[in-house]
Amino acid sequence: MAEAxxxxxxxxxxxPLRSPFLQRRIGTVRAVDGVDLEVxxxxxxxxxxxxxxxxxxxxxxxxxxxxxxxxxxxxxxxEIAQHGTAALAPFRRRMQIVFQDPYASLNPRMTVGSILAxxxxxxxxxxxxxxxxxxxxxxRTVGLPPEAARRYPHEFSGGQRQRIGIARALALEPELIIxxxxxxxxxxxxxAQIINLMKRLQAERGLAYIMISHNLAVVSHVADRVAxxxxxxxxxxxxxEQLFFNAQHPYTQALLSAVPEPVPGRRRSRxxxxxxxxxxxxxxxxxxxxPRCPIAQARCAEEAPASRIIAPGHAVAxxxxxx
Amino acid sequence: xxxxxxxxxxxxVPLLIGVSLIGFGLMHxxxxxxxxxxxxxxxxxxxxIERIKVIFGLDQPIHVQYVKxxxxxxxxxxxxxxxxxxxxxxxxxxxxxxxxxLMGSALSVAIILGLSIGVxxxxxxxxxxxxxxxxxxxxxxxxxxxxFGLMAxxxxxxxxxxxxxxxxxELGEEGSILSLIRHLVLPTMxxxxxxxxxxxxYSRSAFLEVMQQDFMRTARAKGEPPAARLLRHALPNAAKxxxxxxxxxxxxxxxxxLVTETIFGWPGMGRLFVDALNMKEYPVLMxxxxxxxxxxxxxxxxxxxxxxxxxxxxxxx
Amino acid sequence: MSATAALPESQIGRVWTRFxxxxxxxAGAAVVALLLASALFAPVFAPQDPTLLDTALRFRAPFADxxxxxxxxxxxxxxxxxxxxxxxxxxxxxxxxxxxxxATGALIGITAGFLGGWIDTLLMRFVDTMLCFPQVFxxxxxxxxxxxxxxxxxxxxxxxxxxxxxRIVRAxxxxxxxxxxxxxxxxxxxxRARIMFRELLPNAAAPILVAATLKVASAVLMExxxxxxxxxxxxxxxxxxxxxxxxxxxFDTVPWLAILPGAAITLxxxxxxxxxxxxxxxxxxxxxxxx
Numbered sequence: 001m002a003e004a005x006x007x008x009x010x011x012x013x014x015x016p017l018r019s020p021f022l023q024r025r026i027g028t029v030r031a032v033d034g035v036d037l038e039v040x041x042x043x044x045x046x047x048x049x050x051x052x053x054x055x056x057x058x059x060x061x062x063x064x065x066x067x068x069x070x071x072x073x074x075x076x077x078x079e080i081a082q083h084g085t086a087a088l089a090p091f092r093r094r095m096q097i098v099f100q101d102p103y104a105s106l107n108p109r110m111t112v113g114s115i116l117a118x119x120x121x122x123x124x125x126x127x128x129x130x131x132x133x134x135x136x137x138x139x140r141t142v143g144l145p146p147e148a149a150r151r152y153p154h155e156f157s158g159g160q161r162q163r164i165g166i167a168r169a170l171a172l173e174p175e176l177i178i179x180x181x182x183x184x185x186x187x188x189x190x191x192a193q194i195i196n197l198m199k200r201l202q203a204e205r206g207l208a209y210i211m212i213s214h215n216l217a218v219v220s221h222v223a224d225r226v227a228x229x230x231x232x233x234x235x236x237x238x239x240x241e242q243l244f245f246n247a248q249h250p251y252t253q254a255l256l257s258a259v260p261e262p263v264p265g266r267r268r269s270r271x272x273x274x275x276x277x278x279x280x281x282x283x284x285x286x287x288x289x290x291p292r293c294p295i296a297q298a299r300c301a302e303e304a305p306a307s308r309i310i311a312p313g314h315a316v317a318x319x320x321x322x323x
Numbered sequence: 324x325x326x327x328x329x330x331x332x333x334x335x336v337p338l339l340i341g342v343s344l345i346g347f348g349l350m351h352x353x354x355x356x357x358x359x360x361x362x363x364x365x366x367x368x369x370x371x372i373e374r375i376k377v378i379f380g381l382d383q384p385i386h387v388q389y390v391k392x393x394x395x396x397x398x399x400x401x402x403x404x405x406x407x408x409x410x411x412x413x414x415x416x417x418x419x420x421x422x423x424x425l426m427g428s429a430l431s432v433a434i435i436l437g438l439s440i441g442v443x444x445x446x447x448x449x450x451x452x453x454x455x456x457x458x459x460x461x462x463x464x465x466x467x468x469x470x471f472g473l474m475a476x477x478x479x480x481x482x483x484x485x486x487x488x489x490x491x492x493e494l495g496e497e498g499s500i501l502s503l504i505r506h507l508v509l510p511t512m513x514x515x516x517x518x519x520x521x522x523x524x525y526s527r528s529a530f531l532e533v534m535q536q537d538f539m540r541t542a543r544a545k546g547e548p549p550a551a552r553l554l555r556h557a558l559p560n561a562a563k564x565x566x567x568x569x570x571x572x573x574x575x576x577x578x579x580x581l582v583t584e585t586i587f588g589w590p591g592m593g594r595l596f597v598d599a600l601n602m603k604e605y606p607v608l609m610x611x612x613x614x615x616x617x618x619x620x621x622x623x624x625x626x627x628x629x630x631x632x633x634x635x636x637x638x639x640x
Numbered sequence: 641m642s643a644t645a646a647l648p649e650s651q652i653g654r655v656w657t658r659f660x661x662x663x664x665x666x667a668g669a670a671v672v673a674l675l676l677a678s679a680l681f682a683p684v685f686a687p688q689d690p691t692l693l694d695t696a697l698r699f700r701a702p703f704a705d706x707x708x709x710x711x712x713x714x715x716x717x718x719x720x721x722x723x724x725x726x727x728x729x730x731x732x733x734x735x736x737x738x739x740x741x742x743a744t745g746a747l748i749g750i751t752a753g754f755l756g757g758w759i760d761t762l763l764m765r766f767v768d769t770m771l772c773f774p775q776v777f778x779x780x781x782x783x784x785x786x787x788x789x790x791x792x793x794x795x796x797x798x799x800x801x802x803x804x805x806x807r808i809v810r811a812x813x814x815x816x817x818x819x820x821x822x823x824x825x826x827x828x829x830x831x832r833a834r835i836m837f838r839e840l841l842p843n844a845a846a847p848i849l850v851a852a853t854l855k856v857a858s859a860v861l862m863e864x865x866x867x868x869x870x871x872x873x874x875x876x877x878x879x880x881x882x883x884x885x886x887x888x889x890x891f892d893t894v895p896w897l898a899i900l901p902g903a904a905i906t907l908x909x910x911x912x913x914x915x916x917x918x919x920x921x922x923x924x925x926x927x928x929x930x931x
Contacts, residue, residue, distance in 0.1 A: 065823050089829050096827060097823070097827045099823070099824065101820060104819045104820040106824075107839055107843070118828060118838075122831075122834065165824075172828070341765060341772075342772050345770070349781055461910075462910065465914075466906055467909065470902035470906065473898055474899070477891065481892050576774075578777065581776050585869065597780075597869060600781075600869075603784075612778075612781060615772075616769075619771075
């Protein structure tokens with residue numbers, strides 16, 4: 001089998017904590033602390049976790065919007081974790097992003113037309129005249145009328161704005177789109193429309209997605225595979241069915257038990273986690289999850305568990321799980 | 324607190340270096356550079372100038388010159404005036420009391436008036452008084468100081484003959500307090516106008532902000548009378564931005580003093596500056612630039628320390 | 641520098657509604673329009689050449705003679721003509737200085753705010769340092785060094801008054817650059833220059849426009865200060881500042897010669913100040929200060 005489209009290994013994003021006066025380094029925020037991920041062409045990987053677990057930072061680091069402090073990012077077989085601005089330019093065409101907040105992600109002082117023409121201008125694609133046609137084409141693809149190009153973002157609803165955001169991400173015909181909670185700011189009725197649009201585009205264009213979300217209901221609709229993150233680390237990765245019906249990591253189980261059951265009467269026991277998520281500036285020793293884990297043993301406080309494959313495509317980082 | 328003062332002092336250092344760099348740069352920008360007085364003098368030959376250059380160290384690299392000049396500044400050697408050859412620092416310090424007197428009296432008047440207007444406006448927000456005061460402040464801010472001064476001279480000195488039109492003392496009355504006060508009234512009024520306007524605007528918004536805080540409502544719930552609430556709770560909290568304003572406004576105060584002193588022939592630093600300008604006394608000009616620059620840095624430093632003394636939170640920031 | 645062009649129509653409507661409520665701002669706008677028109681058409685409106693001397697007609701009082709509606713000065717020059725032409729000069733200096741101020745301030749502010757790090761520290765310490773000097777001092781020293789032409793005066797005023805603008809722009813950019821549309825542009829591979837000037841700068845248009853308006857007022861004031869002290873616009877070219885200097889000598893006998901140019905300066909400064917204040921309230925409710 002050929003190498004995956006994206007292969008992330010040991011990704012680290014550490015932010016220095018500085019003292020207010022002399023800017024001395026007094027600590028480190030380990031926002032992303034050794035993350036391994038793989039995405040194949042045309043598939044959807046969902047990254048789930050509570051807010052603050054590092055999933056958005058992971059996404060932005062993969063796109064090199066945030067500089068990783070360690071680890072490797074291989075895209076299409078090439079290492080890009082250390083690339084400078086110029087070397088990154090060709091990869092910018094191949095990876096794009098759709099943001100959570102459709103109000104902040106579109107420049108309020110630019111028309112939709114100039115927002116969508118920007119990718120072509122930046123990469124010097126086409127002439128001014130056929131750029132207008134390309135923009136119209138993009139708008140049609142996401143289900144908006146070409147006349148929308150003359151208007152400003154604030155004249156559109158949240159769902160329409162998100163369509164514009166998707167159109168922008170599509171402009172350069174990327175192979176991978178990272179969706180950073182792309183529907184969580186929208187009304188529930190609109191969420192389905194946007195998800196269906198994204199699925200249709202995936203089917204038509206063979207796109208790969210990384211869907212970053214805290215909403216397991218959304219994830220269950222779109223994901224082929226799911227990675228669960230806790231405090232900067234991936235604790236479990238599995239194909240969708242495996243994860244939803246055979247979760248092994250105690251954190252994944254707790255997360256799933258908090259989701260309302262779609263079939264009434266089929267109740268699962270509800271596990272409520274004790275305590276709060278610790279600060280990523282001072283993560284617990286050993287397994288990051290051990291202070292809140294219902295089945296933690298002495299070993300969990302000492303030694304960070306390595307990720308082990310327990311079934312095809314199913315990896316868990318937990319000492320207490322045996323294959 | 325000591326840590327904060329130390330930290331703030333440390334921050335003032337780059338500012339002082341910056342001030343000195345700009346001052347040094349301006350001196351070399353001056354036509355003829357630091358030797359202008361000699362180059363402009365026809366009796367001095369070119370070779371003499373070359374010799375003077377060597378004596379003054381002007382043939383040395385620019386950074387060496389800067390270090391020498393800056394060391395001189397620190398140890399109080401600010402150079403000598405072209406005309407009369409007096410030490411520049413001495414000439415400036417001679418004029419300092421007059422300027423401080425004028426600035427002090429204008430600032431006192433402005434703070435008392437501006438603060439009262441601002442507080443009253445904040446307490447009786449949107450009243451006729453408040454609207455008139457805020458509009459009036461905007462008008463006052465648009466008044467060119469020198470024109471206001473001329474008009475004041477015209478009305479009070481020429482038409483009404485109530486007050487003298489300029490100077491510090493009547494001839495033969497030098498040292499008389501009464502004469503000094505009579506001469507001080509008009510310049511104070513003129514200089515205070517704009518500052519009063521600024522102060523009324525800032526104190527109004529500072530008090531409005533404080534009065535919306537929870538602790539003001541608590542004080543009211545406890546049944547404290549309005550005057551006590553204002554004095555005990557609002558004033559200390561509104562004082563911080565106002566003290567900061569005091570520091571920030573210092574350069575404007577100097578600018579205003581320069582114009583005011585020129586109109587009223589007030590023998591202070593501003594007047595000295597304009598005279599030095601007219602006589603191309605570059606050493607004095609540079610000295611005055613440096614002096615005001617340092618004055619402002621120190622003024623802001625003191626304002627910050629005063630704020631930290633009032634508010635312990637600032638120290639931890 | 642057209643901020644309104646970048647504003648969508650409905651926003652212009654909202655801004656206009658807020659602006660209209662501000663009576664003084666409307667008055668300011670009217671005064672500014674009137675001043676600009678009179679400066680533009682000064683040669684048409686002026687009864688005669690502002691430099692024409694007529695020693696037989698010295699110190700005519702205003703309203704005494706239809707040939708000289710506002711009287712004549714110590715050399716018999718027509719005061720109205722000199723006021724109109726002087727206004728032209730003062731406003732030109734004011735506007736050119738404003739453009740210099742805004743261009744310099746915006747460039748430094750956006751560079752410091754966007755690039756951050758040591759560049760930001762360095763530029764902002766430079767701003768702090770410049771602000772330590774009283775502007776009139778700085779202005780006069782530099783003005784005394786350079787030969788006074790209209791352009792040099794404008795540039796000197798502009799280059800000694802950009803610091804506030806750079807602080808305003810920097811603060812705005814610091815807030816804007818964290819927004820997702822900037823991240824989107826970076827993800828597309830946009831250059832720093834494109835992000836700074838195409839994406840960020842138009843979004844800072846409102847505070848820049850307000851600052852620009854207020855800066856015209858202060859530049860007119862500064863021009864009059866230095867002209868009054870003899871380092872600005874040189875005779876025979878009339879400016880309001882040097883008209884005042886001349887008038888000061890005859891102050892006790894013919895006060896109107898000083899009153900008129902002074903009133904013109906005051907009116908101009910007020911007009912732009914009120915306009916700027918109204919624009920601030922209308923464009924940027926966050927910066928609001930007065931009722």
